[in-house]
Amino acid sequence: MDTGYTVAQLRAAAADAVRAPSLHNTQPWRLRLRDGGIELSVDRTRRLPATDPSGWGARIACGAALFNLRLSLAVAGTPAKLRLRPYPAEPDVMARLVPDDAPRPPTPAERSLYAAIPRRFSNRAPFWPDPVPAEARWRLGEAARAEQCWLELVIGTTAVNAFAEIARSAHRVLERDPGYRHERAEWIRREPSPDGVPAAAGGPQSEPQDLLPMRGFGGRNRAPGRDFEPEPLVAVLGSAGNTTTDQILAGQALQRVLLTATDAGLSVSMLSQPIEVPGAREALRLSLGRFGTPQMVMRIGYGQPGVATPRRDIDDVLDLPVSVAPATGLPTPS
Ligand SMILES: Cc1cc2nc3c(=O)[nH]c(=O)nc-3n(C[C@H](O)[C@H](O)[C@H](O)COP(=O)(O)O)c2cc1C
Numbered sequence: 608m609d610t611g612y613t614v615a616q617l618r619a620a621a622a623d624a625v626r627a628p629s630l631h632n633t634q635p636w637r638l639r640l641r642d643g644g645i646e647l648s649v650d651r652t653r654r655l656p657a658t659d660p661s662g663w664g665a666r667i668a669c670g671a672a673l674f675n676l677r678l679s680l681a682v683a684g685t686p687a688k689l690r691l692r693p694y695p696a697e698p699d700v701m702a703r704l705v706p707d708d709a710p711r712p713p714t715p716a717e718r719s720l721y722a723a724i725p726r727r728f729s730n731r732a733p734f735w736p737d738p739v740p741a742e743a744r745w746r747l748g749e750a751a752r753a754e755q756c757w758l759e760l761v762i763g764t765t766a767v768n769a770f771a772e773i774a775r776s777a778h779r780v781l782e783r784d785p786g787y788r789h790e791r792a793e794w795i796r797r798e799p800s801p802d803g804v805p806a807a808a809g810g811p812q813s814e815p816q817d818l819l820p821m822r823g824f825g826g827r828n829r830a831p832g833r834d835f836e837p838e839p840l841v842a843v844l845g846s847a848g849n850t851t852t853d854q855i856l857a858g859q860a861l862q863r864v865l866l867t868a869t870d871a872g873l874s875v876s877m878l879s880q881p882i883e884v885p886g887a888r889e890a891l892r893l894s895l896g897r898f899g900t901p902q903m904v905m906r907i908g909y910g911q912p913g914v915a916t917p918r919r920d921i922d923d924v925l926d927l928p929v930s931v932a933p934a935t936g937l938p939t940p941s
Pocket of ligand 1 (some may be wrong): 626628629630631632633654663664665667668727728729731783803821876877878879880907915916921
């Protein structure tokens with residue numbers, strides 16, 4: 608195929624890309640069409656300075672959006688060739704996608720993952736105690752490997768307790784920072800809003816007996832007697848290194864794991880406190896005993912139904928070329 612993508616194709620794929628997860632639902636991405644290619648950039652104005660000083664979280668979110676973008680284009684029959692960080696002089700451009708020379712129909716696996724995009728959401732409520740079957744665990748690991756990352760399941764009471772200790776201490780470190788607390792409070796939404804975390808999605812208030820520290824998003828009080836699952840399945844997603852490119856790869860792998868979980872009927876919530884505190888991240892890496900860098904922690908299980916959180920209108924994330932309408936003199940998207 609020698610023609611590029613069209614604005615209509617960009618708009619359709621962008622609607623899927625923005626369903627990706629992001630820190631506090633900040634949605635730190637922009638999309639545009641340039642020379643027939645769809646380009647995804649990180650939106651620095653939507654990075655969280657206190658929670659995400661290095662920009663790691665924004666790049667993970669962009670990687671996740673990129674995975675949805677690839678999937679969307681493939682399922683539409685116009686799969687993409689991908690280049691990560693295509694312009695050294697424009698470091699905010701995370702990826703450029705051009706139509707593959709050899710179009711092909713989507714695979715059944717792509718169709719299933721694509722169908723999971725609107726069904727996925729962060730489920731912060733307690734899960735049922737039922738264990739995640741071995742076949743599903745294997746699929747989650749394969750999803751990470753398919754995107755050049757790894758997924759380590761934290762198995763056994765001793766290992767889960769050791770992880771919980773690291774996570775709780777990271778949580779305490781973060782909670783001592785007024786800037787971090789202020790930022791989180793600012794992104795909790797009690798009225799309908801196109802971004803931020805709706806209080807209803809924030810999960811229940813934490814209780815002293817909780818094993819894992821949940822980031823508090825102003826959630827509802829816990830139903831009496833309702834505790835979190837006693838043996839959570841904790842999974843750590845990691846990449847080979849920790850460059851910007853590694854983080855974009857990890858974001859893609861994260862989204863592939865999340866969609867694979869959704870497709871398998873599983874719920875997931877993310878816990879990134881032990882990633883955000885450098886000492887905790889290193890302790891986590893050492894506890895796993897493997898090379899590479901942990902990039903995200905997930906709690907996986909069977910959850911109750913919930914709803915997807917809102918997103919900004921795609922017109923707010925697209926940079927379309929503008930031309931001037933002759934009749935009005937007003938700029939119009941071309
Ligand atoms: C890099 C990153 C870190 C995150 N960290 C947490 C976390 O520590 N706790 C949490 O409850 N959710 C976390 N999330 C989930 C976001 O809050 C969530 O994706 C966002 O609010 C949008 O909601 P959705 O996932 O339901 O679409 C994280 C997401 C990303 C991409």
